[in-house]
Amino acid sequence: AGHTTVKIQRSHFIDRGFPRHFIMIEEMTAEIIAAEKNAYGKVIRMMAHEVNNTIGPVNSIIQSAMATNALWQLPDTDSLHDALQVAIERNYNLNIFMRNFADLVKLPEPKTNKVDLCKILQNVVTLMELPAKDKHILLNFYKPETQFYITADEQLLEQALVNIVKNAIEAIGENGDVNVILDNKKRTLTIQDNGKGITGKENELLFTPFFSTKKDGQGIGLTLVREILVKHGFEFSLRTEEGLTRFLIKLQ
Template identity: 65%
Template sequence: MKLRTKYIFFVVTLHLVTLVLSYFIFSANKIFFIISEVFVIISIVVSIQLYRQLIRPLKLLMQGVDAIRDRDFNVKFLFTGKHEMDELIRVYNHMIDELRKERTRQEQQHFFLEKLIHTSPTGIIILDYNGHIQQINPKAKQLLAVDAGVHDLPLSNALSQYIYLLKSGETITVKPDGVNTYKLQKSHFIDRGFPRHFIMIEELTAEILAAEKHVYGKVIRMMAHEVNNTIGPVNSIIQSTLQAVPLSIPLKDALQVALDRNQNLNLFMRNFADLVKLPQVNKKQVDLHKLVKDVCILMKMKSEEHEVELIIAIPEKPFYISADEQQLEQALINIVKNAIEAVEEKGRVTFTLNGRQLIITDTGKGITTPQQELLFTPFFSTKKDGQGIGLMLVREILVNHGFEFSLKTVAERQTEFVINFG
């Protein structure tokens, strides 16, 4: 029963009882009876006034409660001129003003955070209480190759596998495809008293490549300077000695070997110097099918030496891409050379197209997990006498073109070098 109903019931009952008692007590004395009736009437009037003064604030309070329940913070009340009522209205209006300001501030903060998450260059994934994806920003979608509305990360994505293994508060740096480097961080925040996790994916590839290039470029220039300063005079002395002084055959052969070795060392340093001084990319329309065919012709003798078959499984029609033909040809030569050398016995190197992706597959022994993490690292090579120049050159050329690429073993005897021309 509502308070208003209780009040009315109490007042009506009280006055009815009073009227009945007045009738029985003062019925013999009409003057006292009339006086008692007047008091009852006055009491009724006072009760009505009290009702209005007590119930109106309650009505206002209920209207305010309804407005707050509906999250309508624009409802305010006018002052009535009555002290108690005005004090209540003043407190309520102040509370509504503060609530409205707080809601506006929270909405602005929420909008700012949404905008910040959406435009962030860092991939951000916000999980719900059950660990499913509730929100994922565009950068994370791009890195993980997922669409909007996805609830769980695809296990087929190498980066997703590392994310699933992340523990709260943990930060790791991974190189899932041997090319791109990512920093993964998992943390949590409290939402309604319960923890919710979020994951941040920061792509470090560009920064690391730039830092590596700066460092090894400086080292190579210093080495080239010192080697050239040494080799020139030494070669001059050896050549003069060979021409001017009668020497025994063994000594003459030894000096010739030293001279040849110096020439090889000079060529070795020139290769490194060329890596640092790659010319600006000059893009134009290039027929990829023709380019692959030309590369296979160039590498035919080497493939026959290793008994490796080069297979072009690309449609016999022009497929144009925007690239620097000479640089891309050099990159493909290095890729094919590595693929041929990776095949230890009779095998195949196959060229296929998947959309705008060129896939070069070899049947070699594959790449181990430790090797995968070191691929494209300066001076790293899986070959015994390798210099680590080939993949570095490939990386520089493809990065300068803006092409995405990866090198990994996808199955036994199936290693793929994928170039995405966008």
């Protein structure tokens, strides 16, 4: 005789003010086991995706530091010091994100505060500059002269922005420009690249979970970006026009 796998759960419901306890026994068929494994696999892939988004840029910063002879004896070490500080902060923020994600097995609700978007974007640009430079891609940040305050969850928003900038760099491949444009008057953020662009068919599926235009893509990054921006109440769009792909976020 074959073996049967079952899952036993104890729960209760309220009946006329009194708790009624019961035990549910569910036979775990091969189909149910496969579905659960698939669900866990999706969660694990999403977590791995976000870890990899940080490991790559941080490794580039560390490798650049190690390749610099007499590192701290050079006359100008401010830029390298800033890059290392960003790497430390990014690892700290990733740790918070992953802990919250693991605790809830879903994207945590935003814990919003008044934050300076210029500072968040500067950290993202500093983090991604070296990976972009390795591919001969110029990463430009056009920011207003004054501080740009919004109400947001700093860790979640930074996670989304890292994904958007990384996607823009990957869309170019080699030799190009990524422009991060923060407009104080219009209250918008635009991340623009001159990469291969998005076709009409791809545009319809862009924010579909696990759909990717990249050969080895997981289709996780844009899904995460969408969830974070929706939870913040920010309107956004992604489209290619006249050879430029723009991710526009309205920060009203």
